[in-house]
Amino acid sequence: MVGHTFPPMTSPSDPQWQGQPGQQPPPGYGPPPGYGPPPQQGGYPQQGGYPPPGYGQQPPPGYGQQPPPGYSQQPPPGYGQAPPGYGPPQEYGQQQPGYGPPPGYGQLPGYGSQAPVPPGAPGPIPEWWERLVARIIDSVAFGVVVGILTVAFTAIFLSTYSGGSITLVAVLPGVIAGLAYAAYDFFMHSRNGQTLGKMVMKTRLVAADGSKPDQMTLIKRSALYPGVIVLYYLFNFLPVVSILVSLVVGVYLLVDAIFVLTDTPLRRALHDKWTNTIVVKAQ
Numbered sequence: 001m002v003g004h005t006f007p008p009m010t011s012p013s014d015p016q017w018q019g020q021p022g023q024q025p026p027p028g029y030g031p032p033p034g035y036g037p038p039p040q041q042g043g044y045p046q047q048g049g050y051p052p053p054g055y056g057q058q059p060p061p062g063y064g065q066q067p068p069p070g071y072s073q074q075p076p077p078g079y080g081q082a083p084p085g086y087g088p089p090q091e092y093g094q095q096q097p098g099y100g101p102p103p104g105y106g107q108l109p110g111y112g113s114q115a116p117v118p119p120g121a122p123g124p125i126p127e128w129w130e131r132l133v134a135r136i137i138d139s140v141a142f143g144v145v146v147g148i149l150t151v152a153f154t155a156i157f158l159s160t161y162s163g164g165s166i167t168l169v170a171v172l173p174g175v176i177a178g179l180a181y182a183a184y185d186f187f188m189h190s191r192n193g194q195t196l197g198k199m200v201m202k203t204r205l206v207a208a209d210g211s212k213p214d215q216m217t218l219i220k221r222s223a224l225y226p227g228v229i230v231l232y233y234l235f236n237f238l239p240v241v242s243i244l245v246s247l248v249v250g251v252y253l254l255v256d257a258i259f260v261l262t263d264t265p266l267r268r269a270l271h272d273k274w275t276n277t278i279v280v281k282a283q
Contacts, residue, residue, distance in 0.1 A: 118265035122210030123280030126203045128261050131269075131279060134197030141196065142181045142226065149173035167237045174233025182227035189218050194282065204282040217275050224271035225256060 117124050150173040157165040188195040193204040193212065207213045213221075228249055235245040256270045263269075266278055 121266055121280070122206055122208065122278060123204075125265060125267050126201065126279060126281050128267060130201045130203060131260050131267065132257075134195070134201040134203060137197035137200055138181075138185075138195050138226075141184075142177060145180060146173055146177040149176055170237050171233060174236060175230055178227065178230035178233055181229065182222045185226055186218050186222040189213070189221070190215060198279070198282070202282045203279050205277055205279055208276045208278060210280075213275070213277055217277065221271050221275040221277060224274060225253075225269070228252060 150169065153169050153173050157168050185195060188198075189205050190213075193206060198204060205213065207217070232242075232246050232249045235241045252270075259269050259273070260267050263273075268278060272278060
C-alpha cells in the first residue's frame with residue numbers, strides 16, 4: 001500500500017519483532033552471515049565484541065608447513081668442539097706434555113749443563129770437532145814452545161861446540177818440549193779438569209763415574225798422550241831407529257784420534273779408554 005511502512009527486520013528475539021509468538025521469521029530475515037562476535041577460540045580475549053583487524057584471515061602460503069629435510073637435525077659429530085690441542089694457553093714455563101729429554105738422559109751434576117747425557121756417561125759428551133779444536137789449541141802452544149827452545153839451543157850449542165852440537169839441537173828441544181807438554185797436561189787436568197783448549201771449548205776431563213780423576217790416573221794419561229811424543233824426539237838423532245819410532249808414534253796418534261770419531265756415544269780416545277776417563281761438556 002502506498003505510504004505504508006514496514007517495521008525494520010530484526011531477529012525473533014528483537015523486541016520489535018511483530019510476528020506471532022512461536023512463529024519463525026521468513027527466509028533472509030535476520031542478520032547477515034558472519035555478523036556478530038566470532039566464537040571464542042584458544043582463550044582469545046574479545047574487545048568490544050569485535051575481532052582484531054585481520055582476524056580470521058587465511059595464513060600466508062607455506063605457513064605451518066613442515067621444515068625442509070635436514071632442518072633442525074642434529075649437528076655432525078665433532079661440530080662445535082675445539083680441535084685437539086686448542087684451548088687456553090698454559091702458564092709460562094709450564095711443562096708441555098710430551099716434551100723433555102728422552103728416557104735415560106739426565107744432567108751432569110755440578111756442571112749445570114742441559115745437553116743430553118747418553119746412557120752410561122757421567123755427563124753430556126762433546127762432539128768430535130770440539131775435542132779436535134781443543135787439542136789443536138793445546139798443540140799450538142806446544143809447537144810454540146818447541147820452536148822457541150830450538151832457536152835457543154841452536155844459538156847456544158852451535159856457537160860453542162862442533163861435535164855433538166847437532167845431536168843436542170835435534171833431540172833436546174823436542175824432549176824438553178814433550179816433557180813440558182806432559183807436565184802441562186797433568187797440572188791443568190789435576191787443577192780443574194781443563195787445559196787451555198778445554199777451557200775454550202768448554203769441556204772437562206772426569207772419571208767414569210763423573211768424579212775428579214786421581215793423581216795416578218792423570219799421570220798415566222799424560223804419559224800416554226802427549227808424553228808419547230817425547231819418544232819421537234828422543235830417538236830423532238838415530239837414522240834408522242828414528243824412522244821406526246816416528247812410524248809407531250804416528251800410527252798410535254792416528255788411531256788415538258780415530259777412536260774419538262768411532263767410539264760412540266762416549267767418544268773416548270785410546271788414552272781415555274786405558275785410563276777409564278771421559279771428556280764431557282763443562283756447561
